[in-house]
Amino acid sequence: DAKTTQPNSMESNEEEPVHLPCNHSTISGTDYIHWYRQLPSQGPEYVIHGLTSNVNNRMASLAIAEDRKSSTLILHRATLRDAAVYYCILRAPYNFNKFYFGSGTKLNVKP
């Protein structure tokens, strides 16, 4: 199963953009890239997903490299409430029920 690599932690200032990187060099052509986040004392929640094209929603943007070996989650203006662990996950279509969570990136937002 394709795996992802993320930095253990990152820090950002409030109201500044944040770029959270993810490497997935063994991604297959049909794997979807998902991002979830886990706020303190809560279960993970869905943020965004994509296949090949960049994606935007009300929470974030997802930029996917042309070769799909990496992606970046972009929070346009970080708030204190965005402090969480962010997980980059690949979903294989033949095992669509399995979401493989790694250790994620812990984002600290400074006021």
Add this chain to the structure above:
Amino acid sequence: DVKVTQSSRYLVKRTGEKVFLECVQDMDHENMFWYRQDPGLGLRLIYFSYDVKMKEKGDIPEGYSVSREKKERFSLILESASTNQTSMYLCASLGAPIYEQYFGPGTRLTVT
């Protein structure tokens, strides 16, 4: 609002006890999951179920069993709890669209 609820937020059990963790979802989802979360190891899949009475092992099923008698309810059973099962347990469900998995708040289980 979609909801996945878990029976307890905190649970303390003794070694050798039988432990039941309950999870209920109100979204009519077919797929339900049990994960455990440990520091440095991320989330690891224990079992999942894609229909009533159907189940499949995840990555770490040893020491656990599951039950899905009704669509909305998925139970995780520790037949004989051990200290290495002290962990945070997270339940999730997945329906349509199939890209968004919904998680419960978690149960922090301590086995002494």
